Amino acid sequence: MYRMINVVEQDQPLQRILWRESVDERLRTYQLTTVTYGTSSAPYLATRSLKRCAEEGEKTHPVAANVIKNNFYVDDMLAGVHTVDEGKKLFSDVQSLLGSAGFNLRKWHSNQQEILNNIPSYLRDKRDVLNIDTTSTVKTLGLTWEPDSDLFWFKMPRWKQTSPITQRVVLSEAARLFDPYGLAGPVIVQAKMFLQVLWKGKYSWDEPLSMTLQSQWLEFRNSLDRLDAVSVPRWIAFGKNVISCELHGFCDASERAYGAVIYLRSVTREGQVSHRLVMAKSKVAPLEDLNKRKKKLSIPRLELSSALVLAHLYETVAASIQIPTNAYFWTDSTIVKCWLSSHPSRWQVFVANRVSEIQHISR
Known part of the structure; x- marks a missing residue:
């Protein structure tokens, strides 16, 4: 995404780098002409360029422009429509509008096979086949989406067998519990409260916790596997047939x-x-x-x-x-x-x- 956005010519000298293949070579100077990874302004410039693209296409592609403005998380789009025809048109308009700015959106998914049939195979997600089966899943914003059932599922990370457990380990593992919608809030808040206990106890980052605290954290971590059985409907039940x-x-x-x-x-x-x-x-x-x-x-x-x-x-x-x-x-x-x-x-x-x-x- 970043590499599709040009930096204005007068600012390009600020993105110069020195390079050589070995110590025996002469130093070469390169000047980067596009938005560059690692610079503090890169995420903003990418997101702002996306919104500018939507603003310029409001008259020609109003629905697509609205989706681009409100349904993107950096370079991931998550949106929905009420009918198959609307889905086909949305795909066509979004591809056309973003393509005009050099943003070629890929990894398309849908819970409707008819919409997928309308999308070229090279633009669909590579992890899926044409006929979506019940085990086919797509990760969306830290959640797992199963298109066939149209449900969000929680997929817990694989834990490393770390010993001893320290505050650094606890913080690292707690940070892996990414839940943007707060759907698992009652569970994840327990990890936050556990960290508070460690801060109150004034543990240093690499000091082993007491055996009691280590046992409590291991018990909590093991209990998280039960979240794998929890599902939440993606569709929140509003549409053209809804009157209130x-x-x-x-x-x-x-x-x-x-x-x-x-x-x-x-x-x-x-x-x-x-x-x-x-x-x-x-x-x-x-x-x-x-x-x-x-x-x-x-x-x-x-x-x-x-x-x-x-x-x-x-x-x-x-x-x-x-x-x-x-x-x-x-x-x-x-x-x-x-x-x-x-x-x-x-x-x-x-x-x-x-x-x-x-x-x-x-x-």
């Missing part, structure tokens, strides 16, 4: 963590009601810092923090699904409800700032 949609967000907190989750409730013309998990997010409660006189947060304040997480989550989801919906926010904290029902100026700074932001987002 509602977003329902829930937030909660404990002494050690807090979080929020959003579901989509849809009703079809036939009266069929569907509920789908859309997105979730979890955070650990901040630790008490005696040196900085930072006290541990009370449960009501943690509940308010979870409400703020929910507000931000709603903001993300509402911008992504781009359909008219009513939104409902749920909390079991009477104190939080009282804070949110009043003007922020009534409260102290911590509460006032969060109440103000929540009210602004959810108005």
Whole structure:
């Protein structure tokens, strides 16, 4: 992707490198003319170029331009349509629009064989055959997508048998649990809380943990294999046959963590009601810092923090699904409800700032 984007001529001298095959050769100077891996601006330039391509094609390819603007994660596109004909047109328009800028999109996949038949074989994902079977999977944003069933699955990484277990090992293994939608939040937050225990115990990076802590981490790591049996529908049940949609967000907190989750409730013309998990997010409660006189947060304040997480989550989801919906926010904290029902100026700074932001987002 980077190599398809030219750098303006006056900036190319900033991308010069020195090179020689051996110490006996004379140094040669090369000047890179395209966006280069490793430079801090490269990800932005690539993403911005993609959006510029969409902006220039809004009049000729409006649907494709909208997908390119809103359904790309760097160079990966994840989008959906309601009919096979729409899918065929989307493929054609996206290829045409991106191709005009030198971006030749490959590794196409679909859960509809008829759409795949319309795509040249060299543009399909090489890991799949023409007839998709039940074991054919594609990795998408850290999740595994099974086109045949149209489900997201969790695939746990293969763990190395490391001994002894240190804080560095725990952090390395916890970082491998990539869950962009927060679908496994209740599980992964346990890894975050375990890291907090290590920070509180002031372990150095390579100091072996106590046998008790090592056993706890191994037990947690082994239990993750059960996530392989968990699946989540990719389609969140809204389309042309749906007459009403509602977003329902829930937030909660404990002494050690807090979080929020959003579901989509849809009703079809036939009266069929569907509920789908859309997105979730979890955070650990901040630790008490005696040196900085930072006290541990009370449960009501943690509940308010979870409400703020929910507000931000709603903001993300509402911008992504781009359909008219009513939104409902749920909390079991009477104190939080009282804070949110009043003007922020009534409260102290911590509460006032969060109440103000929540009210602004959810108005």
